[in-house]
Amino acid sequence: AQFLAKHPKINFQIEHGLSRVMAERVFSSHLDIAIVVNPIRHQDFIIKEICNDRVSLWRHKKLRDSKLLMIEPSLKQTQSILKKLKVKRFQVDSILESSSLEFLAQMLLSKAGYAILPERVVDMLNSNEIEVVEDAPVFYDKICAVYKPHFRSTERGRVFTQNLLDFYKNKL
Helix, strand or coil, X not given: CHHHHHCCCCCCCCCCCCHHHHHHHHHCCXXXXXXXXXXXXXXXXXXXXXXXXXXXEEEECCCCCCCEEEECCCCHHHHHHHHHHHHCCCCXXXXXXXXXXXXXXXXXXXXXXXXXXXXXXXXXXXXXXXXXXXXXXXXXXXXXXXXXXXXXXXXXXXXXXXXXXXXXXXXX
C-alpha cells in the first residue's frame, strides 16, 4: 500500500506460481522481477536475498487423534520433509493435497489434521493456536528477488526493487 501511495501512476501486473516457473518467466523476459524461493544461481540473474523461512510440520494445539496429513505435493520442501517423516515413522491414514498453501493453512486452523507449510504462511493466520510439531523435520528456505541487470538500470526497476528490498528489511 505504501508503494502504491508513493507511485500512484505506475502500472504493473502480478503473477503467482511455483518459484521455478517464475524464475523461468524472468529468464525468458516475460517478467521483470520475481520473488523466488531457493533460486538456482544463473549468470544472467541478479539474486538478492530478502528473507528466510522454514518449512515444517504444523498442528493445531487442540488437534486430537488426526491421521490426516495436508500437503502441497509439488514442492521439493514437502518431498524432503515427507522422506524424513517416513524415517521417523510418522503415521498417517490419508493425505489431502492442494496447490494452495493458504487453503492448507485454513484447514490446519480448522483442526482438520497436520500440515507441511512454510512458517510465513502459518504466521499469516495470526493464531497462537498453531504450533510446529515437536522434533519435526525442517527445511530452510531463502526467499530472493530475481531479476536481470537491465531491469535495475531503469528508473522503474530501481524504484521497485529498492522498495521491495526495504519492505522486507523492515519486516525482519
